[in-house]
Amino acid sequence: MRCPWGGSTWCDQLITGMPEHKFEVTAIVVTGQEPDVWNPPPNLIHRAPGAHVGYLADAVAPHKC
Secondary structure (H helix, E strand, O other): OOOOOOHHHHHHHHHHOOOOOOEEEEEEEOOOOOOOOOOOOOOEEEEEEEEEOOHHHHHOOOOOO
């Protein structure tokens, strides 16, 4: 589930709000199997493979938005 106030929202607003700039992003993910939650805007020129932090999943209880 995507949190409407989470990091993905902030990144989407930042990138789409500045179409005159080009962006490259790297996601911080838990498993690497998470689906995209946003369609990439035209000025997002590169999406690097996610930085996996799966070990954190064991230490942090899942929360719901």
